[in-house]
Amino acid sequence: MPTMGAFHDGHLSLMRTARSECDVVLVSLFVNPTQFGPDEDYHRYPRDESEDASLASDIAIDFLFAPSNEEMYPPGFACVIDPGPAGQGLCGAHRPGHFTGVATVVARLLGIVAPDVTYFGLKDFQQVAVVRRVVADLAIPVEIRALSTVREPDGLAMSSRNRLLEPEARERAAALFAGLRGAVERYAEGERSPARLTAVVRSIVGEAGLDLEYVDVRDAETLGSYTPERSAVLAIAARVDGTRLIDNVVLVPSGNVVPGRVSRPWAGGTA
Numbered sequence: 001m002p003t004m005g006a007f008h009d010g011h012l013s014l015m016r017t018a019r020s021e022c023d024v025v026l027v028s029l030f031v032n033p034t035q036f037g038p039d040e041d042y043h044r045y046p047r048d049e050s051e052d053a054s055l056a057s058d059i060a061i062d063f064l065f066a067p068s069n070e071e072m073y074p075p076g077f078a079c080v081i082d083p084g085p086a087g088q089g090l091c092g093a094h095r096p097g098h099f100t101g102v103a104t105v106v107a108r109l110l111g112i113v114a115p116d117v118t119y120f121g122l123k124d125f126q127q128v129a130v131v132r133r134v135v136a137d138l139a140i141p142v143e144i145r146a147l148s149t150v151r152e153p154d155g156l157a158m159s160s161r162n163r164l165l166e167p168e169a170r171e172r173a174a175a176l177f178a179g180l181r182g183a184v185e186r187y188a189e190g191e192r193s194p195a196r197l198t199a200v201v202r203s204i205v206g207e208a209g210l211d212l213e214y215v216d217v218r219d220a221e222t223l224g225s226y227t228p229e230r231s232a233v234l235a236i237a238a239r240v241d242g243t244r245l246i247d248n249v250v251l252v253p254s255g256n257v258v259p260g261r262v263s264r265p266w267a268g269g270t271a
């Protein structure tokens with residue numbers, strides 16, 4: 001299970017599932033510099049390796065693999081993986097090179113560890129699409145398990161970056177999921193226009209004063225153009241006081257499923 005550390009319940013839930021499904025569980029902890037742009041938060045990214053080790057050992061994972069930059073990128077390291085269209089829209093359009101960094105580090109981690117199964121969270125929906133592409137195209141013999149988003153009680157998707165938010169910003173950050181939920185409600189009522197669905201999100205996120213980077217509806221499988229007959233992903237990225245957060249929900253024509261276990265009546269339900 002690849003991670004960048006600063007564990008929260010989203011990570012821990014993936015680890016617990018892996019623990020229950022596998023004989024041996026290895027979690028990697030590596031803040032991968034190549035997936036951050038020059039003006040992004042690589043240096044500010046939360047790091048707490050000893051706390052992470054203690055949380056992981058509570059779940060009785062077998063190995064915490066925390067390589068150095070030099071171990072991951074030794075002298076002479078030269079190959080990079082361009083994952084193609086899967087990495088180009090949505091976050092890829094706003095973070096040039098990000099998914100090349102992700103694809104390359106994940107391929108290298110899978111090469112080092114050679115697991116039977118690898119675990120990812122659907123909070124990073126496009127990352128999962130990219131990893132699926134890499135694994136299929138490079139014929140890496142691994143099964144990908146992609147698990148639902150774990151949320152805070154107010155719906156905010158858990159993220160290591162939530163630690164960077166001051167209390168007031170943290171409160172406003174709940175508007176990301178509130179916006180998605182608003183669109184989910186309209187979708188459940190029969191709305192299928194991407195422009196009108198994203199307008200709902202824009203209005204809720206705008207009212208909370210968040211700085212919207214994008215909100216888009218894409219085909220859930222290909223991340224290409226949306227067609228109303230097929231499942232779609234409604235994805236958002238926004239900055240809250242400079243901290244960039246992402247979230248998404250999957251829209252299913254035959255009944256909407258909001259990914260995520262939360263302690264609220266609308267949690268994980270079918271609308």
Ligand code: AMP
Pocket residue numbers: 002003004005010011014119120121122123124147148149150151157158159160
């Ligand atoms: P990260 O450390 O942010 O790179 O995340 C490591 C793994 O945990 C990735 O596969 C993420 O998609 C997953 N993850 C992060 N946050 C959540 C969450 N709130 N719910 C479920 N999975 C998550």
